Amino acid sequence: MSQLTADLIIEARWILPMTEPRALLENHSLAVKNGRIVDLLPQAAARSRYGQALNVQRPNHLLMPGLIDAHARAGMSLFRGLPEMSQDFERRFATAEFVRDAVLLSIAEMLRAGITCFGDAYIFPNETANAAAEQGIRACVGLPVADAETAWARTPGEYIGKALSVRDEYKGHPAVTTVFAPHASHTLSDDTLAQVRTLADELDCGVTMPLHQTDQEIRSSIARFGNRPIARLDALGLLTPALNAVHMVHIAAGELELAQRSGISVTLCPVSNLRLGHGAAPVARWAGSGNAVSLGSDSAAFHGLQDLWCEARTAALLSRYAPDGPAALAPWDALAMATRDGAAALGLADQVGTLEAGKWADLCCVDLDHPAMQPMRDPAAQLVFCGGRDRVSDVWVSGRDLVSGFRLTRLDWPEVSNRARTRAALLKC
């Protein structure tokens, strides 16, 4: 066989490409060139075909697509551990520097948990984008649009102006994309939402927003606009495949079907929804809807954590409980939510989310040498029910290793940790 060139060959005991259910490769290699996957083939064939490449051996490991936190709100991580959070708190403390330090803390947490890409929505999106670009993690940064004033902008016009400016700055960036992130359906006027819709259409830009997160949101929408949020977005023309609706906990008759017809994608945040007392989305019904259904941490604020293993397990467990009844989410489907469908939710379906030639080499390597991973009979099920952030030994984004041997290689953790500690100490209720 003729020699081809690659930059990196990773040999793993198992490879879970997440391209289709039950696809599982044993003793295969993944070849990377210029940051992209170029081949997936048996180890012996890889050695002869790509003899010159750097060879990384992971003989007791499983290689899979990097996890995708489709709703991270990384700029809020320094609010972690506060018993509750007022808007006043955000006004006083959420400065550009605060968001920057928080995003770096989040990136450290995400990388160590195997997350290679996050969707975001918070003020100072420029800081989020800058930190992601600097650290080499992939991000789909939400550009906030609100009617209310924050430290980032005062009026809908100013939000939109700044959004367009950040979007321009990152146009063509290989790892950072942008979408509009309207604050919430019930807090935004028809005018503002219509502007977002027009711009999103004109610019071919995605939109992400919380939808049907709480009963209160739905009641407020009905009181103010005479309609439930999803019906109102439909009337405003926002219910298109460009929309990623986050939460979708409380669903009335016909609303899942409306979501199906419109082709929106959905991000479920099971841990956040439980933790904040918002309830539980019908996980298995959503997973079976045919929409792209992904998972999000909804930030580390309050007592949150950014850990897609925990989200996937919680989704799989909840699917076995009312209101879903016995329609259990299959483990492979839970992993698809955390990878492939996360990519779709962020408009990156052709870029990442599965291991296929041509996609970016965004990878998560799981060390199986742990009592909880034995016996290994069904890797997908074992990952969902017994896996965890602690098993992530290596992470690559665009073929560059950001975690190696369980350690962050690029992010300066002592520095980020010190800054987080110092900044957090300034927050006094």
Add this chain to the structure above:
Amino acid sequence: MSQLTADLIIEARWILPMTEPRALLENHSLAVKNGRIVDLLPQAAARSRYGQALNVQRPNHLLMPGLIDAHARAGMSLFRGLPEMSQDFERRFATAEFVRDAVLLSIAEMLRAGITCFGDAYIFPNETANAAAEQGIRACVGLPVADAETAWARTPGEYIGKALSVRDEYKGHPAVTTVFAPHASHTLSDDTLAQVRTLADELDCGVTMPLHQTDQEIRSSIARFGNRPIARLDALGLLTPALNAVHMVHIAAGELELAQRSGISVTLCPVSNLRLGHGAAPVARWAGSGNAVSLGSDSAAFHGLQDLWCEARTAALLSRYAPDGPAALAPWDALAMATRDGAAALGLADQVGTLEAGKWADLCCVDLDHPAMQPMRDPAAQLVFCGGRDRVSDVWVSGRDLVSGFRLTRLDWPEVSNRARTRAALLKC
């Protein structure tokens, strides 16, 4: 101050003694002598008082009681990853050697997750007791009693005979105790349960059994005995403080009150109950009942894991969801279930479960140097919602270190892992 002697002084940034809510010591030391806690005092005082002792410094760590898995079924861990399990499977494979290998795998998993003590109930309890004693972990071993034949015994009489023999063998052992473990209320005749009750009374011995785990169990009890299980146990005189009732998912009106009056202890298994589609116990109602309410993994069989961090988080999350409504379980209470109340459920309340002078030095040390542990505002909440097995740096049982620097010190993991792999390969459906 005069010099006193100790074998070991552990200095930690925080100490969570779990003696009472909100008790949290900063920059204190815990002194150990002859395997027991002898003192808890400020670090400077400890250095001057116990100058000669081995000093272990954990400056960025939290020291707490070792976690207690009150219902482990360690002998089943080699069934992990099977999609389902028939009784036939158990008959064919669950030999003494199988149970021994499975228990060792479980002990490895438990120790690495900070579990220092487990309650058990499975066949070949002698193997479980031997493995625990050999590895130095604390165990309260359930001695099975059943009407049906297994590889361990054929008749109720044989079960009881063997139970008494294992009980005799471990009488006076410092780390291994025994209780009766009737198979289940609906599978046992009145005669057998009455015998267990008589023996438990005579020998002053605890009893542990699954109760109200499934709808089917309750229906079967009504069909066969004309009574719901808890009412039947009450009628048979088994509803006493000596009983640890495991699961208690499905509770009818008045049954929680009956449990309160009788003083039984309860072990909830939230992950197992969800995973097996059995529902969710009313966590916050149980936690507020005044009974000792603990947590159990219910084995690693199927897709289980033995991780009390996961159980505590799941319990805290579920308490915020129906059927519990908004009666959220406080984080400290979730940790108490995983420590203090686990000890009570196993009849070890005066031995372990809190950090107090006179108790065994069964300890779990948590390394807080991780992005998910920052900012650290409320350690108990952070442990419950953001902690995990990966943060456990050290484990001591009776003052002997079994995990140090994140590694098993006594258990031979390569050997145990190889035996588990070899044994598991024999199981073919």
